[in-house]
Amino acid sequence: MAGVRMGREVDITTIERPHRKLWTYYIVSSLLAGPALPIVLLVRWFRYETLRYRFDDEGISMSWGILFRRQINLTYRRIQDIHLSSNVLERWLGLARIEIQTASGNAGAEMTIEGLLEFEALRDHLYSKMRGTTDKAASEGSSVQQELLTALHAVTEELSALRGRLDAKAEVRS
Amino acid sequence: MKALERVVVSVLKIPPPPQPPEGSPESLARFRPALPFYRYLQARWALGQFGGLVGLLVGFGFAATIPLGDWQWVLWIAESMGVVAYIGQLGFSLAALSLDYRMRWYMVSDRALRIREGIVFTHEQTMSFANIQNLEVQQGPLQRLLGIADVEVTSAGGGGRSSHGETGQRDLHRARFRGVDNAEHIRGLILERQRSFKDSGLGDTDDEQEARDLDAALIEAARGMVQAARALRA
CATH class of the missing domain: 2.30.29 (PH-domain like)
Incomplete structure (x- = not known):
């Protein structure tokens, strides 16, 4: 034993x-x-x-x-x-x-x-x-979602950068 | 005394203290029944022995009153065998109490709990927090006097019998931290760790919760994007 x-x-x-x-x-x-x-x-x-x-x-x-x-x-x-x-x-x-x-x-x-x-x-x-004893690695379905999430974040970032540029231009003009 | 105990432990082959259950080692908390629990066991033992003594005396009364004529000695022999057995078990059962008190281990990690008890019949129980359904703190009058309590943890699934009886088949869906003096602390600890598992504990997959979290994050990100787009138009 x-x-x-x-x-x-x-x-x-x-x-x-x-x-x-x-x-x-x-x-x-x-x-x-x-x-x-x-x-x-x-x-x-x-x-x-x-x-x-x-x-x-x-x-x-x-x-x-x-x-x-x-x-x-x-x-x-x-x-x-x-x-x-x-x-x-x-x-x-x-x-x-x-x-x-x-x-x-x-x-x-x-x-x-x-x-x-x-x-x-x-x-x-x-x-x-048994369930609940170990962390499961993210499954296949969720990796697609993960990618979508990063894409969304990227678009948001681009949009706010665009806004920033516009603001800067407006300031220069005025 | 110590040597005797070592002999008993090796003859009964009582296994060494249990390994901690799965989970991170830093989160592991070990508990032991409090010393008053030993007093509690002794008190219960004394009560039981007193009951046995009363039974013997009643037996004597019967043996004296039932007229069997020449066969009266049969009753007396049976009665004296009872007395010898009673005296013989006194020492053994009292010694067993001390071992029963010491051979108990309660462990709580961040994922599971493990309870080991028993000397002749040893029992090691493991429950993961994902499966725990409810939590109970029990205290009888004698236990309150001694300042100890039992914490009982139940998993899903029924049982015809309750675990409250000491004899018979035990209800395997229940785990009990018997005779602890920090019941509230243990209860809080288990509740806190149980909170991290948000499902019902009835066989849902672990990743379901993860997927739900991810869905929520996606919606959040989309909302942020809408806000950024609106700011752009303004």
Whole structure:
């Protein structure tokens, strides 16, 4: 984890599968289920085996499930806030959950990214893609406007220079 | 005591203090809960423990009155297990308070805020000011007595549950600066930084505001040109 904290460069787009430690975490935390252990473990095994992440330029998609499949997509710019949570067991394994929220009507997280060792780097990456965190360079549309603005200013300047000249001439004549 | 704490921190693997959120480093302000907050936690702990004690005593009363004949000892065993558990947790929960008080970090940069808390379940929350919807300062009677308050920041999105309960699933749309003694200062700081984001915080693009500013500047320039032209005719 120290390496991640030091800001080791991680290529986010290459992340696809959760780390094997997630399976370890599932096994150990399933022990809490008591008698329901076989069922819980089976469900989690399917989840672990089918869990896929995809990070592209626009957003994240995450899918899992064999019988009941689920896929969640969200765009970076719609992210409201990002949480990083972990319990003792997860920290022992070097894992943490990234909980991502959008502005939908839900107190819980819309997407929980789990089982990644690079959680901190990923969090920072997602955060930098979120709205309001960085100044965007002027977009193409506004550069046209920018030019128009400078042209207008130039014309105004010319006009007032013209006025100045006229005034000067009038003064000479009188 | 210090050594013990170090052992606990390393066994629980409590992560080191959080990195500051995005934003310019000069603007970063760090806050900590005030010392009275520790007193507040202790008071709440004492109240909770008192409740537990009352529960145990009531249990004793029941164990004495319910006639079970030969099976009475089962009740007594259950009762004494309760007492042992109660005494056992006293020290642990009291020690946990001190760690809970110290393992809290609040940070405010010019773009975002970050809050880290928790010892067994750690939670690090990041919200950008562009997304903050409202701001609340909360203070109960005990907190007022101690001169501390909670600053609560909410982002868009609903939640069935409120964050006010300590247990259960927390409402992730809320961030709380718990037990600070400069609530007004923090509130002012957040309001001031929030003011620079003029949109609704619901997914509008950043450049939209920029484009609007540019439009306004264009109109302004055109007006200036008209004025210059008029002056020329005069």
